[in-house]
Amino acid sequence: MDVVLAIDIGGTKMAVGLMKMTGELIDLDRVEVNHNLDADGIFAQLAALVTAQTERAVEHHEVRPVVVGVGSAGPLLPNCETISPLNIRPWQNFPLRERLAKLTKLDVYGDLDAKALALAEGWVGAAQGRNNFMAMVVSTGVGGGIVLDGQLLDGATGNAGHIGHLIVEPNGRRCVCGARGCLEAEASGTAIESITGRPPTEPTYDIMVRTGRLVGRACASVCNALDLDLVVVGGSVALGFGATFFNAAQDSLSEHCRLSFVRGVRITPARLGDRGPLIGAGAVGLRGLHRRNRAAAAGGVR
Numbered sequence: 001m002d003v004v005l006a007i008d009i010g011g012t013k014m015a016v017g018l019m020k021m022t023g024e025l026i027d028l029d030r031v032e033v034n035h036n037l038d039a040d041g042i043f044a045q046l047a048a049l050v051t052a053q054t055e056r057a058v059e060h061h062e063v064r065p066v067v068v069g070v071g072s073a074g075p076l077l078p079n080c081e082t083i084s085p086l087n088i089r090p091w092q093n094f095p096l097r098e099r100l101a102k103l104t105k106l107d108v109y110g111d112l113d114a115k116a117l118a119l120a121e122g123w124v125g126a127a128q129g130r131n132n133f134m135a136m137v138v139s140t141g142v143g144g145g146i147v148l149d150g151q152l153l154d155g156a157t158g159n160a161g162h163i164g165h166l167i168v169e170p171n172g173r174r175c176v177c178g179a180r181g182c183l184e185a186e187a188s189g190t191a192i193e194s195i196t197g198r199p200p201t202e203p204t205y206d207i208m209v210r211t212g213r214l215v216g217r218a219c220a221s222v223c224n225a226l227d228l229d230l231v232v233v234g235g236s237v238a239l240g241f242g243a244t245f246f247n248a249a250q251d252s253l254s255e256h257c258r259l260s261f262v263r264g265v266r267i268t269p270a271r272l273g274d275r276g277p278l279i280g281a282g283a284v285g286l287r288g289l290h291r292r293n294r295a296a297a298a299g300g301v302r
Helices: 039-059 096-104 113-124 183-187 189-196 205-226 236-256 273-297
Strands: 002-009 013-020 025-032 064-072 108-112 133-138 142-148 230-234 266-269
Touching (some): 002 096, 002 113, 013 039, 013 273, 025 039, 064 113, 064 273, 113 133, 113 142, 113 273, 133 205, 142 183, 189 236, 205 230, 205 236, 205 266, 236 266
Parallel strands (some): 002 064, 230 266
Antiparallel strands (some): 002 013, 133 142
């Protein structure tokens, strides 16, 4: 049986798994990013996971990886030719696709992690059957992916959907991107720890409400602009804060979406939970494989 080797790269953790063509994960490994390492050292962490999963595919599951799919924190160049995650400083303009292709001897396809989540949630998750929605990751950083008229938006450089850099607090905290008051600077796991002096796994009620309200405010701007009626949110912060976060986010979203076409907009937890990022990465790989095969059938690849 053929499978996708799925890779999720976040600011805190990296994960590698094996995904069936139907979207089912059959194995996975995770590692915390060691920010004390240089670029090659961090890649060595990832390479160890990739090698372990490749070996388990053959020896334990008797399956064959045929393509690599990557969902990564950004910014990045199309198809993860290079990635520059704001929360992994040594990886600035890191040639991820080339390094993974050399390691795996497989075709590699990549996209932003939140765009990958949008693919997953639209395929087998909370946005199944929806042609217009946004998916978000609220974790170490904050990212987004937007599906409009059934198409995942890419933008000029593949970085469309960076909702983490909408301004929600004018003259607020300095963001890693250099601006002030970005959603990521106010509501990410990194920001919460900086603001409170406590890890986001130990939130107060007030911080859960504040985070939800800021996320709802940012979502309202996007929904008002793009005529969306659904926002699907995953990530360790959002899912960890649970109902308190989502209730506050919905209240804020409803408060700021007053036009007739967005009055019913909903915000909901990602149905795929902590499996979503890897299933999303797998979906990116599967999408790349299908595009390659269609091009070959049409004579575009020799």
